Amino acid sequence: MEKIYSHPKSLRNLSTHYCPGCGHGIAHRLIAEVVDELGIREKVIAIAPVGCAVIAYDYWDFDCSEAAHGRALAVATAIKRVRQDNIVFTYQGDGDLAAIGTNETIHAANRGENVCVFFINNAVYGMTGGQMAPTTLLNQKTSTTIKGRDAGLHGYPLKISEMLALLPGVKYIERTSLHSPPEIIKTKKAINKAFLNQIEGVGFSLVEILSPCPTYWGMAPKASLDWIRDTMSKEFPLGRIK
Amino acid sequence: MKKVLISGNEAIAEGAIQAGCTFYAGYPITPQNELIAYMSSHLQDKGGVFIQAESEIAAINMVYGASAAGVRAMTSSSSPGISLKQEGISYIAGAELPAVIVNIMRAGPGLGNIWPAQSDYFQATRGGGNGDYHCIVLAPASVQESFDFMRVAFDLADKYRNPAMILGDGMLGQMMEPVKISNTRNKISKIKKSWALTGCKGRKPNIIKSFYMREGDLERFNLTLQKKYNQIQEKEQRFEGLFLDDAEVILVAYGSMARIAKSAVKFLRSKGKKSGLIRPITLWPFPKDIFKRLAISHKPLAFLVIEMSYGQMVEDVRLVLEGKARVEFLGRSGGGIPTEDEIIKKVMRL
Numbered sequence: 001m002e003k004i005y006s007h008p009k010s011l012r013n014l015s016t017h018y019c020p021g022c023g024h025g026i027a028h029r030l031i032a033e034v035v036d037e038l039g040i041r042e043k044v045i046a047i048a049p050v051g052c053a054v055i056a057y058d059y060w061d062f063d064c065s066e067a068a069h070g071r072a073l074a075v076a077t078a079i080k081r082v083r084q085d086n087i088v089f090t091y092q093g094d095g096d097l098a099a100i101g102t103n104e105t106i107h108a109a110n111r112g113e114n115v116c117v118f119f120i121n122n123a124v125y126g127m128t129g130g131q132m133a134p135t136t137l138l139n140q141k142t143s144t145t146i147k148g149r150d151a152g153l154h155g156y157p158l159k160i161s162e163m164l165a166l167l168p169g170v171k172y173i174e175r176t177s178l179h180s181p182p183e184i185i186k187t188k189k190a191i192n193k194a195f196l197n198q199i200e201g202v203g204f205s206l207v208e209i210l211s212p213c214p215t216y217w218g219m220a221p222k223a224s225l226d227w228i229r230d231t232m233s234k235e236f237p238l239g240r241i242k
Numbered sequence: 243m244k245k246v247l248i249s250g251n252e253a254i255a256e257g258a259i260q261a262g263c264t265f266y267a268g269y270p271i272t273p274q275n276e277l278i279a280y281m282s283s284h285l286q287d288k289g290g291v292f293i294q295a296e297s298e299i300a301a302i303n304m305v306y307g308a309s310a311a312g313v314r315a316m317t318s319s320s321s322p323g324i325s326l327k328q329e330g331i332s333y334i335a336g337a338e339l340p341a342v343i344v345n346i347m348r349a350g351p352g353l354g355n356i357w358p359a360q361s362d363y364f365q366a367t368r369g370g371g372n373g374d375y376h377c378i379v380l381a382p383a384s385v386q387e388s389f390d391f392m393r394v395a396f397d398l399a400d401k402y403r404n405p406a407m408i409l410g411d412g413m414l415g416q417m418m419e420p421v422k423i424s425n426t427r428n429k430i431s432k433i434k435k436s437w438a439l440t441g442c443k444g445r446k447p448n449i450i451k452s453f454y455m456r457e458g459d460l461e462r463f464n465l466t467l468q469k470k471y472n473q474i475q476e477k478e479q480r481f482e483g484l485f486l487d488d489a490e491v492i493l494v495a496y497g498s499m500a501r502i503a504k505s506a507v508k509f510l511r512s513k514g515k516k517s518g519l520i521r522p523i524t525l526w527p528f529p530k531d532i533f534k535r536l537a538i539s540h541k542p543l544a545f546l547v548i549e550m551s552y553g554q555m556v557e558d559v560r561l562v563l564e565g566k567a568r569v570e571f572l573g574r575s576g577g578g579i580p581t582e583d584e585i586i587k588k589v590m591r592l
Binding site (some may be wrong): 054071079083 | 265337443444
């Protein structure tokens with residue numbers, strides 16, 4: 001019988017520290033599967049974020065660097081510029097990419113750096129205990145918006161992917177989700193496209209992945225998936241943005 | 243070997259290129275703009291990577307990335323910009339990456355002004371960012387040394403896997419002097435960087451990080467850092483001494499300030515006043531040994547520390563002498579520079 005599914009070589013065979021129902025484990029695995037399928041494991045250099053996925057380098061089995069909070073795209077820019085034959089990607093959360101790292105994000109995109117960005121949007125700060133993120137929805141309760149996010153006080157959910165799409169240096173942006181198997185398959189396809197773009201020298205590619213955080217949404221894992229489908233994806237519509 | 247007339251800022255840039263630097267990222271700030279401009283053309287011409295970053299923070303994090311990928315990388319700025327870089331410098335120290343950071347100091351605090359100053363000594367020698375770490379700090383006093391010390395800085399950074407800082411000031415950066423340019427690019431000591439991120443072909447994956455969450459891990463790591471710092475303190479103290487054999491008053495000054503102090507010493511000598519000079523070249527490690535030796539063997543009347551600040555290096559002199567010798571101070575900052583006359587008067591009153 002032909003073996004058609006196994007543990008990815010690019011993912012160490014470990015239990016993760018992630019909470020039950022968290023999306024990070026799925027996203028890590030999708031990236032590892034694509035890296036294996038494209039045969040680029042020995043060329044990959046990943047930049048791990050500050051946030052829940054800070055120790056992504058303990059799970060992936062290829063070269064990785066940590067970056068200071070928000071600075072992943074500055075680090076990635078330099079690595080790719082000095083090692084153009086390597087495949088460089090960042091893995092960043094919403095606080096990292098769209099709050100503290102907004103400057104680095106916009107300018108790396110505007111320079112058209114030939115790197116991939118995997119942007120995990122779970123609308124909350126996970127590692128620090130569930131505070132408001134730039135992508136937190138209006139009325140969403142967090143530990144710093146206990147009555148819900150109020151536009152007058154806290155501003156609006158930041159659609160950074162739509163903002164980045166305006167820049168001529170950006171070649172590909174797609175928003176996907178992890179809330180159901182079909183959406184997970186679409187996410188994997190988008191990750192694959194982003195890597196292919198880099199391999200072919202197309203340029204800056206970003207995949208925004210809506211990802212569940214049951215712990216800080218105060219929901220059961222299944223309810224979290226439904227919330228992405230019914231609520232979060234209304235604010236952050238899925239599909240190709242650029 | 244050709245001799246050219248260039249500014250301190252340009253000498254630093256050319257010195258870096260000759261030392262094998264192939265990556266530069268920076269953000270404009272006065273008084274070091276000639277450096278970034280020089281790099282933008284000359285480094286690229288030689289096949290290196292130049293990036294004008296969106297901020298000083300981005301620039302230092304780019305240096306972190308380039309260094310992680312195994313190349314000789316640097317950034318430069320001036321005081322307020324160096325404050326912004328402290329986050330990245332701390333991460334570079336924590337990840338044990340070699341890198342060179344140039345600070346062409348201006349007066350502070352805050353935006354201050356663009357006049358030369360030496361008021362970032364504490365920030366440079368104590369670490370500057372969060373955590374227990376040190377940069378190796380070199381202080382050139384001429385345009386020639388600005389060129390020469392880049393090689394030293396890159397070599398030390400690679401040798402110890404540690405950030406090295408060139409601490410100059412606006413006067414040194416802006417002034418022009420003839421410089422012997424030695425073409426050394428093809429004679430660079432190649433230290434093998436087996437830790438660098440190159441893709442994991444034929445080896446286990448490399449990880450560059452400064453994060454240690456498991457109980458005991460960070461303390462163990464910090465102890466290895468401390469061991470390295472002790473080794474640097476033992477082996478890398480550098481200074482220039484002038485008339486130390488019979489000096490009764492020993493002036494202590496670094497960088498541009500040392501040149502004025504040197505003129506004062508020569509004038510005082512011509513008047514029969516036995517003075518001398520210690521010019522620290524490494525500010526960290528501070529050249530402790532010479533102070534200790536002189537305090538015991540020569541018993542000078544006093545050490546007079548002169549700075550373009552209100553008293554920063556003087557604290558190191560007091561720390562190292564542990565009350566065994568008299569320490570006096572003369573300093574100005576914010577636009578003013580202690581003059582030769584002021585130094586001479588101060589010495590005559592001792």
